[in-house]
Amino acid sequence: MSSPTPEPAATAPLAEPPAPRPPSRRRRWLGSLAALLLVLALGGGAWYLIKRSGEPVAGRGGFGAPGSTVGHAVARRAELPVTIDALGTVTPLATITLKPQVGGVLTEVLYTEGQTVTKGQLLARIDPRPYEQALMQAQGTRVRDEAQLEAARVTLARYRTLLTQDSIARQDVDTQAALVKQLEGTVVTDRAAEAAARLNVEYTRITAPVAGKIGLRTVDPGNTVTANASTGIAVITQMNPIDVQFAVPQDRLPDIQAQLAKGVALPVKALDRTRSTTLDTGGFSTLDNVVDTSTGTIKGKARFANAQTTLFPSQFVNVQMTLRTLSAIVVPVTAVRTGPTGSYVYVINEDRTVTMRPVKRGESTVELAAITEGLEPGEKVVTEGGDRLKDGAQVLLQGDKPAAGPRQGASGPRGPRGEGRRRQAPPQ
Template sequence: MTTATSEPTASLTEPPAPRPPSRRRIWLGSLVALLVVLALGGGAWYLIQRTNEPAAGRPGFGGPGSTVGHAVVRQHPLAVTIDALGTVTPLATITLKPQVGGVLTEVLYTEGQTVTKGQLLARIDPRPYEQALAQAQGTRVRDEAQLEAARVTLARYRTLLGQDSIARQDVDTQAALVKQLEGTVITDRAAEAAARLNVEYTRITAPVAGRIGLRTVDPGNTVTANAATGIAVITQMNPIDVQFAVPQDRLPDIQAQLAKGEALPVKALDRTRTTELDAGTFSTLDNVVDTGTGTVKGKARFANARTTLFPNQFVNIQMTLRTIDALVVPVTAVRTGPEGSFVYVINEDRKVSMRPVKRGEATVELVAITEGLQAGELVVTEGGDRLKDGAPVILQGEKPVAGPRPGASGPRAAQGERRRRPPPQ
């Protein structure tokens, strides 16, 4: 007898077993993870290289091989000067005013003409004054004749008095008459001299040499004595002075040089300070300090032979106090930082070093360095705003030297460098 057995059957509600991941998904996941690791590693390497890179080699800090201007530190005579703004002032400005009135008959000058001292410039009708002179001369001659007659009579009276033939009173009266006539003759001579002077005043002459201005009265017009406007103005041009202000701190230096008897040379420059108008010498100082500006007025005299200086003209004055022998650099080479003045010195390896210096006397272009530099060194004059201590530079006129790419190092860089080298001959 056989027994029937039943095999167990799978339940219809049991979930299916999970499928194993495919090889494609495993490969893609590994690739993404590898890329992430490489990106993180590259970023870390770049940050490390960026940190180790010197500041001078970064963009914005001058970059390798920044082109700069340069100058050589040299021993050079440096003039210690005072620069100021001056006003040209003539030695004499004269308004020609008639001393007598009358009709202006002649004008013998041209406007703007340079005249000499004593030159005849104009004439006033002299006839009225010549008549007055003749009248004064006639009066003088008449009174001199009366005086002579009175003297003869006095001599006769004195002879009679010695013979006791006339009273002493008559002699004394005659003597008084002689004295009176002598006074009259003196008055007549003075009136004659005044009339002769008026005749001379009809000739208007130049009291000084100079440049005559524009005419204010034409011939034929009547002029009056001592008119306010006059007939012209003469300005003395040669020599001429320039007045300027000197800082009160410079007074000891100026007085010390004047005490030595040395002449202080002065230059008059134009508005742009590029053209020298004339050269002269310092004359004198005023006797007071202007409390408002802290300056003292000074005056310099110029020959002005070429008439380049004109009255009331504004000029730039440069007065030389003394000349010193010092190490000098251009003014643009010296910079000011938190710790004071400094310069960028260019080393032999074409890298700059920041070096503190002490300034001395200075001019518009050069400045003396009393400490910090030696003759023959190179300093940066242009392009220093982009530099830091240790930055490489290229001098103007030089060609940059080719080198490895920024960031390239190690055996590959060395191998690339060897590849770029030309084969030995």
């Protein structure tokens, strides 16, 4: 008999993982304490930063810092000129190109390039001999025709005498009278030809039509020139007086017309590029008759004596035209600021604090602005450093003694932190 098959051993059940142990009370307490300390640290750091940013720091120019040194000026009553500033171009009254009226050989040039010439001054000569010969020929023709005319008049007088004696036909008298008229016309033509020939002789002498400054020479002596050549031999520009043309805003047109209607002379200054030097002083001359629609301006012109020749043709200058003057309280332009509610200034009080005061601004120049409301003469206003200020801030004026440093105790601007830094460690 076969042995019985042994039964398989029963499989042991898998062991379950041990359940997590609940955290102890001490660990939970330590975690809560760490979170609380972290929150306190973050809050304390934020408070410290906020506190530090709100404290005045000497010498750093913070808001209201006693160490913020500002520029200042005193409001005063003055005569403020109402001006119009514009960019102008110097334009001469006359620019003339010297062109020969007759052709020929240029024999002489009697000027120096860049020379100031006077009206009527001889500048160059063209060979006059061909024109002198033409003049003599015209004179000879005139003399011959005048002699024929005189003979015809004598004959006419004789015919009229014979006609009264009934010794000649009237037809002969009329024919002789017509001949006299014909010869008179011929003589008139001869005289015109002689005058034209004499004029050509004068054209061989090139003179200055106006006084001014002559430019560079374009033709040298010995060259043949032609009548009315496009280039000419030189250019004369009138320098004294001289005009400046500039553009005026159309909004200023009523003010200018009102002053001109009163007969008031409007002074005009021509300034250099930096507006630091006055080149010349003149007067307003006239306005154009149309407004430029592309720019909204109208052209104006001022005239200057230019005695020192400081203005040069086609030169760009800054123009300042004074319309009128008004009495007003003025401050530097840099003292007036613009905020959401309009213009304002920082007024400096006696205790060296500033007050932001709204003002109403009037006319202004490049340097000064008129204050029509909100300011009294004698008050001090901030002109520089106002961007670092707010209402009620402490300031230092130029020349004031600086405030005490942070090492002067708790009363200093950084006293509490200074004391903390100087506090000694407790004895061991």
